[in-house]
Amino acid sequence: MPPNDHVIKWLDNLLKERISPLVNLHFCNSSNSWLITTHQNTNKIAIRLIPSLYQVGYNYNFPCCNLDISSIDSEKSLASTYLPAPGLISPIQILADSTTSYLLINYDVIGCIFWTITRCEEVNVPLIYLDKHGRFPAVSSHAWRNGYLQRPIADEWILILRKLVKHLFPAVSLIQKTFSITPSHDVDSPSAFCFSSPTGFIFQLLYRIIKYNDFRSLYRGPIIRNFSKNNLHVNDPFNTFSTLMDLSEDAHLKSVFYFMGGASDRNFDPGYPIFSPIIINLLKDIDARGHIIGIHPSYLSSLDSDILNKELTLLRNACFHADVKQTVNACRMHFLRFQWPHLISNLSGLNISSDSSLGYADQIGFRAGTSHDYLLFNPLTNQASTIREYPLLVMDTSLFGKKYMNLNIANALHSVNNILNQCRLVSGNFTVLFHNCSFSKKEVFRLYASMIELSKI
Numbered sequence: 136m137p138p139n140d141h142v143i144k145w146l147d148n149l150l151k152e153r154i155s156p157l158v159n160l161h162f163c164n165s166s167n168s169w170l171i172t173t174h175q176n177t178n179k180i181a182i183r184l185i186p187s188l189y190q191v192g193y194n195y196n197f198p199c200c201n202l203d204i205s206s207i208d209s210e211k212s213l214a215s216t217y218l219p220a221p222g223l224i225s226p227i228q229i230l231a232d233s234t235t236s237y238l239l240i241n242y243d244v245i246g247c248i249f250w251t252i253t254r255c256e257e258v259n260v261p262l263i264y265l266d267k268h269g270r271f272p273a274v275s276s277h278a279w280r281n282g283y284l285q286r287p288i289a290d291e292w293i294l295i296l297r298k299l300v301k302h303l304f305p306a307v308s309l310i311q312k313t314f315s316i317t318p319s320h321d322v323d324s325p326s327a328f329c330f331s332s333p334t335g336f337i338f339q340l341l342y343r344i345i346k347y348n349d350f351r352s353l354y355r356g357p358i359i360r361n362f363s364k365n366n367l368h369v370n371d372p373f374n375t376f377s378t379l380m381d382l383s384e385d386a387h388l389k390s391v392f393y394f395m396g397g398a399s400d401r402n403f404d405p406g407y408p409i410f411s412p413i414i415i416n417l418l419k420d421i422d423a424r425g426h427i428i429g430i431h432p433s434y435l436s437s438l439d440s441d442i443l444n445k446e447l448t449l450l451r452n453a454c455f456h457a458d459v460k461q462t463v464n465a466c467r468m469h470f471l472r473f474q475w476p477h478l479i480s481n482l483s484g485l486n487i488s489s490d491s492s493l494g495y496a497d498q499i500g501f502r503a504g505t506s507h508d509y510l511l512f513n514p515l516t517n518q519a520s521t522i523r524e525y526p527l528l529v530m531d532t533s534l535f536g537k538k539y540m541n542l543n544i545a546n547a548l549h550s551v552n553n554i555l556n557q558c559r560l561v562s563g564n565f566t567v568l569f570h571n572c573s574f575s576k577k578e579v580f581r582l583y584a585s586m587i588e589l590s591k592i
């Protein structure tokens with residue numbers, strides 16, 4: 136079946152955003168191929184369709200080949216001369232046939248971009264491929280099994296298309312993007328000692344002593360818990376907000392702080408009183424310094440839009456009390472827990488304009504095959520959304536979590552640099568998440584600071 140009008144329109148818009156507003160994408164039913172044209176001349180780029188790239192649903196055996204792109208990318212602008220080609224059963228000898236006015240690409244680059252970015256493989260995933268939180272883990276993904284999770288393959292194929300467009304339509308000026316960094320911080324626990332139960336308080340004290348040899352917490356903890364009335368205590372180990380904002384401001388960046396509006400599951404949501412003077416003053420400070428406040432919906436909200444709506448309303452009301460000027464309309468799901476594509480309908484109708492949940496908890500990398508932001512598309516209902524996705528590439532707990540990558544600092548630095556470099560090659564946006572409560576080790580702070588520093592280069 137040929138792609139429907141909604142798919143064509145969404146893809147046409149994506150190419151206009153990423154290549155040039157002057158390119159037009161059509162589908163030609165008679166030749167069963169895509170056509171890229173412009174008004175500049177009558178030249179055409181045709182792309183052969185692979186129908187399986189438009190089918191939704193998990194397929195453990197979905198094929199993949201590596202294609203030699205050296206004939207197109209002679210400047211070697213990508214990390215490798217081979218690019219993964221999902222959906223392709225066997226390698227093709229000639230990727231592109233061309234005359235002076237016509238070029239035929241023998242792999243469905245458009246389908247690859249669609250399949251990867253709209254997460255077709257994450258629809259209706261059998262339970263055995265989900266983790267204990269019901270999340271789709273990296274290790275179940277096609278990208279992981281075929282060794283390309285740490286490459287932004289949709290961006291790379293778009294880069295190849297840009298070269299071909301420039302070749303066939305030389306007068307068309309291409310959209311120019313520059314590498315950028317978006318620092319973000321999920322505020323699961325704003326304070327180490329203030330908001331927990333008495334048992335949780337004792338647990339936190341013991342945890343800090345055992346894990347960090349932090350014996351000072353024995354006397355600091357009770358002081359911080361009892362004497363933090365209107366503001367977070369300066370010695371609270373989770374009070375890293377000002378330092379994080381300082382770092383971002385030095386690099387002319389805006390941090391995004393995702394706050395929880397409530398707790399729905401005692402086991403997974405720490406919970407804190409969003410209307411307490413401490414949080415109100417924190418929201419006020421973040422807003423006054425020009426950083427962004429978003430919603431971090433709790434564990435069970437991923438399946439229940441009523442919970443999500445309630446938490447969002449509470450956070451927005453707290454911001455109103457704090458005299459915050461900005462509107463809270465950015466979202467990242469707590470635990471990166473969501474069902475795809477239910478996430479889109481869950482966020483719809485709540486005046487949410489952006490989401491940054493599309494990253495894996497168990498691995499860093501390019502879950503959506505791209506580092507660039509894009510309008511979400513529901514591959515099940517074939518509806519385009521007005522919500523813009525900022526895919527998450529690196530999370531602190533993915534790097535250091537014992538059940539995840541479990542890296543030491545040196546290996547974490549190496550892995551992060553690899554993702555950063557991949558982003559640079561495609562002039563992408565490096566969205567990184569470090570929790571405010573993750574900086575008890577100085578080396579972690581140094582690693583984070585070195586990443587932010589790179590945005591100045």
Ligand SMILES: [Zn+2]
Binds near residue numbers: 321322323431470
């Ligand atoms: Zn969280």
